Amino acid sequence: MATVLGGITTSHIPAVGNAIQKELYDDPYWKPFFDGYPKVHAWIQEHKPDYVINIYNDHGLGFFLDRMPTFAIGAAHEYKNEDEGWGLPSLDPFPGAPELSWHIIESMVADHFDITSCQELAVDHGFVVPMQLFWPGAPNNPDMPKAVPISANTVQHPIPTLARALDFGKALGKALRSFPEDAKIVILGTGGLSHQLDGARAGFINKDFDQYCLENIVSNPEELTKVTRMELVEKAGAQGTEFLMWMMMRGALGDEVNEITRNYHIPISNTAAGTLLLECAA
Amino acid sequence: MDQPGYDYHIDIPGTTIFDGKMAMKGYALNKMCYSFNKAENRDAFAADEEGYMAKYGLNEGQKQAIRDRNILKMIEEGGNIYYLAKFAGIFKLSVQDVGGMQTGKTTEEFKEFLASQA
Ligand SMILES: [Fe+2]
Secondary structure (H helix, E strand, O other): OOEEEEEEEEOOOHHHHHHHHOOOOOOOOOHHHHOOOHHHHHHHHHHOOOEEEEEEOOOOOOOOOOOOOOEEEEOOOEEOEOOOOOOOOOOOOEEEOHHHHHHHHHHHHHOOOOOEEEOOOOEOHHHHHHHHHHOOOOOOOOOOOEEEEEEEOOOOOOOOOHHHHHHHHHHHHHHHHOOOOOOEEEEEEEOOOOOOOOOOOOOOOOHHHHHHHHHHHHHOHHHHOOOOHHHHHHHHOOOHHHHHHHHHHHHHOOOOEEEEEEEEEEEEOOEEEEEEEEEEOO | OOOOOOHHHOOOOOOOOOOHHHHHHOHHHHHHHHHOOOHHHHHHHHHOHHHHHHHOOOOHHHHHHHHHOOHHHHHHOOOOHHHHHHHHHHOOOOHHHHHHHHHOOOHHHHHHHHHOOO
């Protein structure tokens, strides 16, 4: 059976893709952000996962408002990164793992999660930037695991509750651990932390709330299920609702985790950037 | 669609909850902006803004907001920032430019505001 090694969270700001392309790792603006990643690289080097479950939220590339799945799972042989409107160069396709995708879908629907399955899915910065951060040169990194994208809706309310996100993660973890292959799996939760792009409150960042989230997601994620969705919008900002991806990731790890590394920096672009690596306790 | 007592209509100053009501209101505007994912559509818009807006069936308020490059007005008209970001992309505006435009700050002032929250 497969093993879940752990989970990694990171913000997925589009500007990061640009900074990577320009190799701004030592630039004074970017250094405090990129300094959060060497420990993650070392951990990945040590464990070499075979599969990566990339939990992200689509930002209007893969899905539009005509059909907006609350939870969508990719089941494709590969995932293409397409133009999101800014004319940035697209990367090569990311290899998929359709057998694992369908195993997850079967298991989760049996566990009463109603999934939208996607045999074609264009992936945006929410999926791609974390891959580039964790596997430099992605997808052309020799250690690049096969990917399963999972996207949750944070574009349009009603969005899932924090409790539902955590439960989704628990069901996902169960699905992964029952995959009949001796494989190692890592789970990404991308997006956040606090930020708001729109309206007169644009630029809003909330360090105190982010710290509360960072503390609790490690050892007491159930505490965070008390936060209502409107409270999440109010305290994390309209786009800070992406924290739901972190909750989904966390649910899949099980109760006991060890924190390997953590980074938090304000601001990158309009965002409070957070990175966390949690290893499943053996 | 108001749901009294339900958790989703609290007032958060300066923040629009993009719910079903807004999604219906802004559908044409957002659909047009979604089309800007493709370079040929961005070019078609730039070549004939009025014709492109008419093709997508924008209402007058939405058209005027686009003509005025008024992001706050676009949001009021049902625009969702994730799609509007693609409109902003046509003009190579960064999210700090867009933040400044919405808060009455220059881009530099907006960046300082972000950093001040560290
Ligand atoms: Fe995002």
